[in-house]
Amino acid sequence: MQAMREKTYVPYLFLFPALFGIIVFKLLPIFQGLNESLYSPTFLQGEKIFVALDNYVTLLKDPVFWNSVKVTLLMNVVINPLQIGLALLLALLLNIQLKGIGFFRSIHFIPIAVSQPIACVLWALLLNQEQGIVNSILVALGLPAQPFLGSSEQALWVIIAISTWRGVGYWSVFLLAGLQEIPGSLYEAAAIDGAGRWERFKNVTFPMLKRPLIFVTVTDTVINFLMFSPMYILTKGGPENSTNVLMNESFNSAFQYSDLGRASAIVMMLLVLILIIIAAQFKLLKPKH
């Protein structure tokens, strides 16, 4: 290592403020949540009681919880490949030199500025069942008006579409940055070897893009597993719990059902689920040394 060996306390001083913040505000709450999940509220006495794993056992027997697990997984199985695939395609498209490409690249930064809640409010107005413009367009095209968020068959897909509208540009920025770092000489070498377009992608682009791709995949997955604001703002988990993801059920448990123990237990299970999935993604995508 090229780094310096100096008086031993110097690096710790530099580390202290940020690490203090991370430990107190990020790691400690995880343990606190774990602790909270072992308690149950009581009434009239005002103290909570230790119930060990009762909250977990109760959850595992609760069909509403299992429905939330199902919805969360279903959404993620669709949304992650969809967003990452589209982001990759967009990055490839934006990497093709063309007059005015700088302008087109800038455009895809714009949705980053639209936060998830704003995107929801905006699209909810456009998709309004009674007087939304999207339905007007459908009717003008001779198609039937759609219920969108009012239908248990469509609501989850609408949320996926809204967050994809917002997310793809953002992730493609990371991938585009990766693409631009691939030296042109590699493509030239491949071209001399007579590689076709697909082979060039498979043998040059994809391997060189693995690192940003891991980054994007992992971060996007985490974000989507924890997605909450569309449900809070648009559907409240409905219709028929079709969008009741684990985060939403946890939020409701804490602030509507007066049960912080249940809320924390859900979050803990969600955390374990996320860590397992991230580990699997790393295993699958990690470049071989």
Add this chain to the structure above:
Amino acid sequence: MKSTSKWLLYTIHLVLLVIVFFPLIFALVSSFRPVDDIFRYVSPISWRTFIPTDFTWEAYTNLFALRGYGPIVVNTFFIALTTVLFSVIFNSMAAFAFAKFTFKGSEILFGLVIFSFMIPFEVISIPLYSLMNGIGWIDSYYGLIIPGIANGLVIFLYRQFFMDLPMSLIEAARLEGASWWKIYLGIIMPLCKPVTISAALLTFIFQWESFMWPLIVTRSEKYRVIQVAISMFTTEHATAWNEMFAATIIAVIVPVILILLFQRYFVQGVANSGSKEG
């Protein structure tokens, strides 16, 4: 490039442009309409659907004069900028330590940093709420700002950049008797403007767009931020559609301007975090 494929590419770009801009343009146009006109021309579709016939600033003046959006915007700015300031200082300091020192526990500690940025706010928000409760930071600027300062991603970003700086730079300064603090502040930091800008931008946008945490940790109007204000607006004044559109435009325009201004640095910073090994 053949001109047919060129035209094909332009067509694709244009279609994407429409998809990206459609909701925003519609919001912008609608925000300049009187409230009664918002849905008047939606169905059936005509040119009037997209062009305001009675142009008015009413929605914007209402937001600031009646709905108190002035303080809300100022609040959100204050929270985001304060977070950015401390985030840049503290996280770059930590990154400096990780990049330029060997010390006991450095690997474990860096592991914790990486782990922390895989656990975003939402997952810890409820226990964090209990913690804030204990300290008494519920419904205060402390509660809004301080938990957002330490940020694993920002540390990671800086560290990548610092690692590329030649050690000789530091060694030379050390030989001249410069303190570590001086090296960090006088030599290292001025060299990493692009990272600082993209870290600042990331932190700013993160705070500007944060929703769930402010929703939980604050309740009084005094601390209201724009994202929460808008989500409440949809229930409080559900039919003041023109104002709703105007509010979204206000919430969007600030980060749009920042992003377009600093886009170049943003890509640079992002390239650093994404494409190199951690």
Add this chain to the structure above:
Amino acid sequence: MRKLSLLLVSLMMLMSIVAGCAKGSNQAEKPASGAAENGGKANSGNKTEVDFMVVSTWADDLQALATKFEEQNPNIKINFVSLPFRQMLEGIEVQMNSKKPSFDVFMVDGPLVSNYTVKGFLEPLDSYFSNDEKAKWVDASLQAGSYDGKFMAAPMNTSTDVLYYNKDIFAEKGIDLPAQDPDKRMTWEDTVELAKKLTFDQNGDGQTDIFGFTFRQVGRPYQLLPLANSLDAEVISKDGFTAQGFTNSDKMVQAAKFYYDTFNTWKISPKITPDETVEYFATGKTAMMIGSTAYIKMFTERGVPFGAAPFPYFNGNKAATPTGSFHLGLSSFSDKKEAAAEFIKFATTGEGAKFWFEQRNELPASKEVLHFITTDPKFEEFPSSVFRLAAFEAQNTAVPRPVSPGYLEWESLLTKAYEDIKAGSDPKKALDQAAEQSDRLLKKYDSLKK
């Protein structure tokens, strides 16, 4: 190295100063609307500041009441924390769970009195109100504000709903106006027939523009339970712990089916949120709306061509109308209980109660004010005569919502079920699920069973 640690310390200090300053300066900017600091300094100047958590739709009216109170009590200042209904409920949970004096007085929906009591949110008011004072409220409201023999929250007003209709739309379709007389109460079956005629496409684009009928509180049990009550359903077990077999009983399902049909079979109701319904009616997009007396003033001021008829009932069954009192609760964590109780007393009794009725137009819980409505000649003319109708309903047909320590959970789940039914779910299935989940969530209150 000392320099470095010095810098670190000063940075930390700077950080707290910046955050501290911001707090201070912001307070200086908006002295009127800001809530008092968390942890509460009780006095600013010589005034005791009382923080009041309210639902935002009521904020303006309550502000008028508070101003009146402040005129008479110059030593007390009322600060408002106003939130939309759902956020207010969440806000109460969040802040009360912190067990800190964050607000002093808050609005309590009648059925939540027991829930908040068992969670320890409410300070008993027995020591602040004499028995004589308590006897001045109608019995139902006093009961709603009590739990286990203790008086927990003072009733501000009760409420009842009528059927509003838009005269212009009726005229456009050549339909006779419904009578206001409770003896000529329409059945739901008649109402639906009217609504079908009043639902039409005005501009020929193939989408319905004018709808026949809507509930003001789409999806909320307050207005929907009376449908089941008309069929004589018991909506939850007597002790309030069991929903299965009650919340999903045949009668509840039958009533929910009616609600389903208004949207999905007859398509006489727009699928909108409760936040949009009043505006829909006021702008002539809905011909009839079930709503509380509180809208009379607004409709009159805005020149809405409205009339009012009694809340309908199912043919061959009994008339049942919604009612529910809204109370003021004193936070058990408040550090200015005396001043807060002073305000609660003013707002719920005597002159304050009368002022509140005139301001907000919800049916009063005070016997004196009710007496004033039934005797004063000013209530013979429309639109004030609607209050006479409301007073009649309160005394003859009103069915209060059920009592349960888990009312909050039960109502949330039932609301969700009604939302699903509006969207097109099978009523039986939706209510079955709500009942099942409610029983699971209410288990935690088992220790309260007697």
